[in-house]
Structure formats: structure tokens, C-alpha cells
Amino acid sequence: MIGIGLIGAGDMALGHCRALLQAGHERALVAVADINEQRAAALQSTARIRLAAHTDYRDLLARADIDAVFIATPNHLHREHACAAFAAGKHVFLEKPMALTLTECDAILAAAAEADRVLQIGLVYRYSPLFREMERLIRSGRIGVPVMAWCHEFRVPFPVGRDREWRYSQALSGGALVEKSCHHFDLFQWLLDAVPVRVHAIGGQTAVRRDGAVKPGVPTEPYELGPGAVNDIIDHAWVNVEYDNATKGNLGLSLFTAGRSMPVGVLGTGGWIEACVPRKLLRVHDGRAGCIEELEPLRKAHEPADVGHTGGTRQVKAFLEAIEAGATPFADGQVGRASILAGLAAELSIRRQRVVEVDELELAAAAPVMAAASG
């Protein structure tokens, strides 16, 4: 049996814990580490499980009864926690975004290779039957040749309270287009089978402001940052991405909007397909039938619903299966690294007010390597 530890005991760790319990791995769960003892205690009582609790993650990593860890800490800690876990010989499930920079991603990839352990990134939609069916239909030619993809995530503000304000800090989260939109840029890259080459983005901070001058109109989600918390992230953006195979992506993000779903679509030369995540259905218009067909792939799956996002339980099962089989996960480290490219470029594009070539980021990441090679 694979012994499992949780590093970070916040909202996402609770989701992984519930997914592991749903998948029947209760006995495999051994320990949790969080600097905040209350959150570790709350996770155990909410999930109704007893675990050994550590306040220093290094004590958890030193345990011989743990083979694999789920890292769900704030983004700026991902590199440190993942590299330490590999140095301790553990397999790693690392939450998205993989890290804040390409250089940090490369350090994690090198540590995983050196340790020869499994690395899976929490790009949960890759394990969703909804998006897998969407990808299958696109590959089958149902909408012709894919040309453009879109996603409009018009959502409520990020959660606050219980020390969750780190998402509002550009330095700790990487900004909204890295922290949140890496999921959707990853979907574009997967569905279009493409690599981003050029990004133009516009955006700013209008409603979800540090001074609270304009409160977002979302009654269910109070927005009040704790004392000393920073809010220097954008709260709305349009991002246009050009890919290496001439396809294009458009992402819209808002952090001050309630009551909207998150449509993700692809337009092809012979029709279009759009996923409606809350209703777990795909709408297809292939031009031939001339009408919209609604498909429900989850009905066909005949399995209990995933915990959390669609794909939540399946991604956890897939990680454990990859360890047992010695296989490379579908959402591996390279996929994780690629998933932050467009978001990094978009954050830069907004701040510099210009088009950003993805190669600029790659060259900057390679600079220390090139300097070492020439020295």
C-alpha cells in the first residue's frame, strides 16, 4: 500500500482528502503537515479522519511510512516543497500552478528526474470525462479542423479569511492569469494540440480593490482582506493567444461576477463544440445537422460524481495508478510547465502594454543555463 501525506491542509487539501476517501484509500492516508495547526485539525474533523499532524513539512517528509505527498500550499512555496519531497524520495502530486516561473518549474523537473519519482500536476480538467469527450470529438473531426478556442471565466472574488489572502498578492500567487487561468490555457493547448507562441492581453483592477472603494456585487462571497494583506493582482482581463499551428485562443476573466457559468469552446472549420461545466454537458453544432445537439458524457460514465471539480477523484486515482505502474501521468511536469506559459506572458503583456513572444520567457529561463555553458 502507498503511504500518503498531505502538505498544506487548506481548501484544496481537503478536496484531495475527500477524493482519496471516495476512492477507498482511507488506510493509505498517514499524515498532514501545515504551519497552521487549526487548519490541520479542521481538515481532519471535516473529513472525519485521524492523521498524524506536523507543523513542519520536513518532519512529514522524514517519515518512512510515506511514499507520496499531495502538495497544496500557496503557489510561491511549490518549488521548495516539491524539491524537498523529491530529495526525500517521495512521489509528488503538486497543485497547479506548478510554480511561479519557468526557472522554478525547471528546478522541479530536474529534482523529479534526479529522484526518479512520479510528478503529477493538479490540472484536474485533464481527468474530466467531460473534457476528455470534448477532446475525443475534436480529434474525430466532428467540428472539422480546430481554429479557435475560448473560455470566459466570469467568477466571484477569490476566497478570503483563514489566511487565504495570498491569492491577491502577485508575488505569492503569480497573478490571476497564472494562478487561475493556467487550467484554461492548458485546456486550449490540449484541445487545439498546440503550443503558445504569442500573447496580447489587456486588463486591470477595477472592482476587487485593496481599498474596498468598489465592493463587488456578490452577496454570497464577502470580500474584505485581512490587515496587512496585499491586493496587486488584476481583476479582469481579455487575453488573446496565438499558437504554433495557427490556431487562436481567447480567454476572458473577471473576479467580480456572480451567476455566470464557465463556457469553454472550440470553433472548427465544420462546426463548434462548447462545454457547460455546471450542467456537465457538451453542446455540439456540426453544421451538417444544422442544430445544436446536447451530449452528457458523465451519464455514460456510470461512476459516482468526482469530488470538487470535474475530474477531482479521477486525477487522484490516476496519480496512485501511475506510481504503481511506474508510468508518466497525463498531467505530468512538462504539461504543468507548459500550462503557465500563456498566463505568464499575459501578465507581462498587461504590465508592459505590448505583445509578448513566449520565446522571451523561454530565453529568460534559459539565461542562467546559457551563462553557465559559455562560462
Ligand SMILES: NC(=O)c1ccc[n+]([C@@H]2O[C@H](COP(=O)([O-])OP(=O)(O)OC[C@H]3O[C@@H](n4cnc5c(N)ncnc54)[C@H](O)[C@@H]3O)[C@@H](O)[C@H]2O)c1
Ligand atoms: N486544482 C484546482 O482546481 C485548485 C483549486 C483550489 C486550489 N488549488 C491550488 O491548491 C493550492 C492551495 O490552495 P488552497 O485553496 O488550498 O489554499 P489555502 O490557503 O486554503 O490553503 C493553503 C494551506 O497551506 C498552508 N501553508 C502555508 N505555508 C505552509 C508551509 N510552509 N508548510 C505547510 N503548510 C503551509 C496554509 O496554512 C493553508 O492551510 C494552491 O496552489 C492553489 O492554486 C487548486
